[in-house]
Amino acid sequence: MEKARTYRLKRLWFLVPGVIALGLTWLAQLSPTATETVYARGIYPWISSIWGFLPSLVSWSVAQWAVVAFLAFCAGWFAFYIMALARGRGERGLVLWKAFATMAAVASVGYCIFALMCGLNYYRLTFAEDAGFELRESSTEELVALCENLATSMNEEREAVASAVSLSHNGVIHNAENAVNGEVEGADESLPDSTLDNTDAYAAIPDEFALAQGGFEAYAVQAVEDMRSLAEIYPVLSRPLYSPPKPVLFSEVLSYLDIAGMYFPFTVESNINVDGPFFTIPATMGHELAHQCGFMREDEANFIGYLSCKQSADPLTRYSGYSLAYDYALSALIRTDREAAVAVNGTLSDAVRADRMARAEYLKQFEGPVAEASNAANNAYLKANQQTDGTRSYGRMVDLLLAEARQSD
Structure with a gap:
């Protein structure tokens, strides 16, 4: 005893x-x-x-x-x-x-x-309170303008990536029929389906560009430098040590769990799923570094990741940030004005639409009960930490994007 x-x-x-x-x-x-x-x-x-x-x-x-x-x-x-x-x-x-x-x-x-x-x-x-962004209700016209500006920026940065790679593919890259990408991440409903010739040829260009720049390791260093630069504008993001993002060996497992990246507080690391198209990775790095900087709300981490990417010197990083923002802005516009969303999405270049279709095809193979269970667990985790809307809080990024657009005008 x-x-x-x-x-x-x-x-x-x-x-x-x-x-x-x-x-x-x-x-x-x-x-x-x-x-x-x-x-x-x-x-x-x-x-x-x-x-x-x-x-x-x-x-x-x-x-x-x-x-x-x-x-x-x-x-x-x-x-x-x-x-x-x-x-x-x-x-x-x-x-x-x-x-x-x-x-x-x-x-x-x-x-x-x-x-x-x-x-x-x-x-x-909140980051909005720290940075002085005014969050308020916005008109449909403001949302349309935001989507249009993001679409234009995506087209320009994607063209800059292609120009840097300078691949001709013997005439393979050519004008395709005007159509609309059928997959929008985070949307409640899809836009009309489209077909695009030579999707693989288009979608390979960002990966080739990233490899030429030094691959994941170079972009991890770039992500830290971009966050340091952003911290000069928003000192609340400053910290003594930024641990560079790390690739996850078991990235395919993360894909089955529908996880693009994960901040792990027990080692203070930003872990990145490297199994999908590379053009999504710089924005994910920015998102996870935002968590490392102490902003745990998902909508804020997305927004900070976008800000970090858009002011980068690297066109693929900027393209990644604009793509992240466009996903959420277009999703909101689909729910508000579907016809306007179709019109805006129709302005995307063939190359941008090819990248988005390649991403959609990649993600589709992992759909199923495992991903649903993972999302349910993530939803419960967010609610347990006072994000009472659960995963729906991701949509609040649009309010931050609109506030930033108003501040920039």
């Missing part, structure tokens, strides 16, 4: 970090202004930079192996205690307590790290 009592007391100490984290979370919710001043701008940039320093030194994702190790630990933990219960006989009560205490200790410490490395940032001031 004395042995059991001593074991219980020792394991109870591991619950203290979780209790402290719960208390800090409660305090953070009471005053977003205090959370912003004390934690988000004061404590977080430094402790996250220190915590993430060692993982930042390697080019591969520490997070992916941490997840593998944790899953192996869970499997071993389960097997060990099943065997211990089978052999325990008179000590089965102590065995069950040990199992529960171990599980509670891991959860307590894990939650404390999560809270300190990102969780408290859910209760900070």
